[in-house]
Amino acid sequence: MHPAFSVIFLTTLIGAAQGMFMALVTGQVYSMANLLEPQDSVSFYAAGSLIALALLGGGLVAAVFHLGKPSYFFTRAWRGITQWRTSWLSRELIALPVFMLLVALYGGAHYLGWTSPFFTIKGVIPIDPSLVIGVIGVLMAIVLYVCTAMIYASLRFLQEWHSPLTVINFILFGLASGFTLTAAFSAWQGVDLVGFYGTWAVVFTILAAITRGFSMLRNSRIKHKSSMRTALGIRHNKITQRSMGFMGGSFNTREYFHGKSDATLEVVRLFFLLMVFAVPVLLLAASNALESANLPMLAFAAQYIGLVAERWYFFAEAKHPQNLYYQTVG
Amino acid sequence: MTQLALVIDLNVCVGCHACVTSCKEWNTSGWAGPMTDQRPYDADPTGTFFNRVQTFEVGEYPNTETVHFPKSCLHCEEPPCVPVCPTGASYKRKDNGVVLVDYDKCIGCKYCSWACPYGVRELDEMQKVMKKCTLCIDRITDESKPESERKPACVLACPTSARLFGDVHDPDSEASVAIRERGGYQLMPEWGTEPANHYLPRRKTRIQIFEDELIRADNPLDKEHPLPAATGDTLDDVSF
Numbered sequence: 001m002h003p004a005f006s007v008i009f010l011t012t013l014i015g016a017a018q019g020m021f022m023a024l025v026t027g028q029v030y031s032m033a034n035l036l037e038p039q040d041s042v043s044f045y046a047a048g049s050l051i052a053l054a055l056l057g058g059g060l061v062a063a064v065f066h067l068g069k070p071s072y073f074f075t076r077a078w079r080g081i082t083q084w085r086t087s088w089l090s091r092e093l094i095a096l097p098v099f100m101l102l103v104a105l106y107g108g109a110h111y112l113g114w115t116s117p118f119f120t121i122k123g124v125i126p127i128d129p130s131l132v133i134g135v136i137g138v139l140m141a142i143v144l145y146v147c148t149a150m151i152y153a154s155l156r157f158l159q160e161w162h163s164p165l166t167v168i169n170f171i172l173f174g175l176a177s178g179f180t181l182t183a184a185f186s187a188w189q190g191v192d193l194v195g196f197y198g199t200w201a202v203v204f205t206i207l208a209a210i211t212r213g214f215s216m217l218r219n220s221r222i223k224h225k226s227s228m229r230t231a232l233g234i235r236h237n238k239i240t241q242r243s244m245g246f247m248g249g250s251f252n253t254r255e256y257f258h259g260k261s262d263a264t265l266e267v268v269r270l271f272f273l274l275m276v277f278a279v280p281v282l283l284l285a286a287s288n289a290l291e292s293a294n295l296p297m298l299a300f301a302a303q304y305i306g307l308v309a310e311r312w313y314f315f316a317e318a319k320h321p322q323n324l325y326y327q328t329v330g
Numbered sequence: 331m332t333q334l335a336l337v338i339d340l341n342v343c344v345g346c347h348a349c350v351t352s353c354k355e356w357n358t359s360g361w362a363g364p365m366t367d368q369r370p371y372d373a374d375p376t377g378t379f380f381n382r383v384q385t386f387e388v389g390e391y392p393n394t395e396t397v398h399f400p401k402s403c404l405h406c407e408e409p410p411c412v413p414v415c416p417t418g419a420s421y422k423r424k425d426n427g428v429v430l431v432d433y434d435k436c437i438g439c440k441y442c443s444w445a446c447p448y449g450v451r452e453l454d455e456m457q458k459v460m461k462k463c464t465l466c467i468d469r470i471t472d473e474s475k476p477e478s479e480r481k482p483a484c485v486l487a488c489p490t491s492a493r494l495f496g497d498v499h500d501p502d503s504e505a506s507v508a509i510r511e512r513g514g515y516q517l518m519p520e521w522g523t524e525p526a527n528h529y530l531p532r533r534k535t536r537i538q539i540f541e542d543e544l545i546r547a548d549n550p551l552d553k554e555h556p557l558p559a560a561t562g563d564t565l566d567d568v569s570f
Contacts, residue, residue: 001444068438068458076437079417086413089441093416154414157447157521225520226447228386232399233515233529236388242396245350245382248375251452255443321518322449325384325401 001158002255003315006066010059011148012177012307014096015170017055018141019178019204020185021103023197024048025134027182030196032125039191041110045130048185049107056100063096088154092147099144102137109133145171152314159222160318165215172208173276173310177303179204180280184296187287194296198284205303209277212310216269219317226321241328252326258316268313275306333407333427334465335498335526336485337505337514338400341533343492345383345398352487353381353402353463361468366456378454380463381484397532400493402484403450403463404517404525405429411442411451420460427499427526428467433459447521470495498526 024045030036039045064073080093109115109130117126149170152161179201186193228239244253258265280303287295357380358365367377381402388395405422409429412420419435420442422428431442431451436459443451443460451462466482469475479486485495496505505528508514514528 066439068436068453072437072458076417076435079419079435080437081416083413083416083418087416087441089414089439090416151441155445156410157518158444226518230518230520232386232397233517233531234386234388234397238388238390240387241384242387243385245347245384245401246379248377250376250379251443251455252449255440255453256449320444320449321447325449 001315001318001320002258003312004066006062008308008311008315009062010066011170012173012304012311013055013059013062014144014148015174015307016177016181016304017052017059017103018099018144019174019176020048020052020055020181021099021106021178022138022141022175023179023182023200024052025106025131025138026200027193027196028131028134032131036196037192039193041113041115041130043189044186044191045110046107047189048182049103049110051181051185053100053103053107056096056103060096060100088147088150092144092151095140095144095147099137099140102133102140106130106133106137142171145174152318157226157321158318159224160219161314163215163218165211165218168211169208169215172204172211173307176201176204176208176276176280177300177307180284180296180300180303183284183287184300187293187296190293194293195288198288198296201299202281202284205277205281212276224319224321226324228324231321231324241325243330244326244328247329252322256320256323256326260316265313265316268309268316272306272309272313275302276310277306279303279306331427331499332425332497333405333499333526334470334496335405335427335505335528336402336465336482337494337496337498337508337528337530339492339494339508339512339530340397340399341492341530342490343383343398343400344490345385345396346489347383348487348489349400349484349493350379350381350383352483353466354379356466356469356483357464360466362461362464364454364457365461366454368455376455378452378461380450380452380461395532400484401448401450402527403429403465404448404523404527405463405465407524407526408522410521410523411446414445415442423467426471426497428465429462430464430467431460431462433457433461436460447518447523448525465495498528 027036027039028045031038064070067073080090083090084094114129117128120126146167149167153163153166156162179197183194183197183201186197229235232239280299283295283299283302354365357363365378369375370377381400384399384401386397386399388397405428409422412422412429417435417437419432421430423430438453438458440453451460454461470480470482472480481495485493494505494508496503498505500506508530509528512530514530516525516528
């Protein structure tokens, strides 16, 4: 497939935003259980929610550029919520704004100080409006991860994508980058949670490395169901295309081919393996040892750039069966 | 239930591209148009087409066979492109099974084209909406036309009658009979898309004949083995 940068930025930005939101709510839950120091509502939770919201907004802008014309966003995109019964893309188009609303409400609740408990469970755990919104938001974040990943995983003849690993990878990459970002945010705010978020970020990064490793292994051994034989219905092992019917390009030659050499693909793969997994883990470990405020930010920057490369590779490694019909100009 | 479809006979297709040009001619100015071209007279031309004829070589030289392969939307009975559409622009007509796109609802996200294993949907570069073969829906449903013209443009244009058009759910239609009696098959059956369009395979007609049947043992005109010369009296010599 031809990697579309609009979708690459959409999935990586909202993935990190969902992860960051889940990190913020996790922090709040931990502090309510007295496992962590409580943080300032405005400068930590509200500001953190604003950053997550900004990333989600960035993702939405990127998505607008995936439409045929950006103007379709205003004139037609509302129809995208109508087919949620059958289309994962439609489900994502519902889940994304709902999640954005919940993030805004969560940040707003903290900003406006809606943190006095409604009631307290067993006299220990106080339940306040921000927590309720946060927990619903976390569930929505998971729903959004599944919707986004299922857009790819549900296409059964794109065999590289058609696997539960696609969904697991999207979730773990989002959590890893989101927790790294929250560690960087904590370091920037001078909050003593860099170690907490950094540790979880490393855990998610390592888990993502394992599951992505499995999916790369699976894809390297994949046996494609379609062949020239099934594409044409002619029972012969040697079928060569002599003409694809035209000599100029077409949508078919542009949309489904990445047009890069195997060597380029290999370079991109090594780059993302380094930048998504090795570099952030080393930087987070170093920041823990050196107590540096800048290293977590650097770790997030490296991981985000790496994730852009990873998503590019994710597209490039998927081989669409229609390519069987478009092999020779002539 | 009606399921309109094409049956394409690979045995008689000569690869002339008449179906390609007639398709573009009819549809660019009809209901499904425009089918725009970019840089048509310049370097790197491109454009929207609903139908293509491709050419394949089967086998290895010198034992090869050239197969011309017309390729357009197969109007699947289980179209994978329809349920994935977020806006409902992509749909399958209930009354005749034709898969269509509502250009006014399409947002050009291209997801349906990813979901089609055959690569028969094309995003129009000017209008930025997804376009595809309509089986000339504006023609086949036009009751003001005589019955004989209510067929897709490609079918009417084909000089070798390689394209049959009909209801593949009606067992007695020309299309169904051809599929049944002439080995019609579907493309990429492994995905369960149940394409309505079928292809008829190439056929070789051979007579079975043995070597000894080519040499007549009792050939009266055989020059190599002349008849034995007459010896003695013949009937003519007998005198009365």
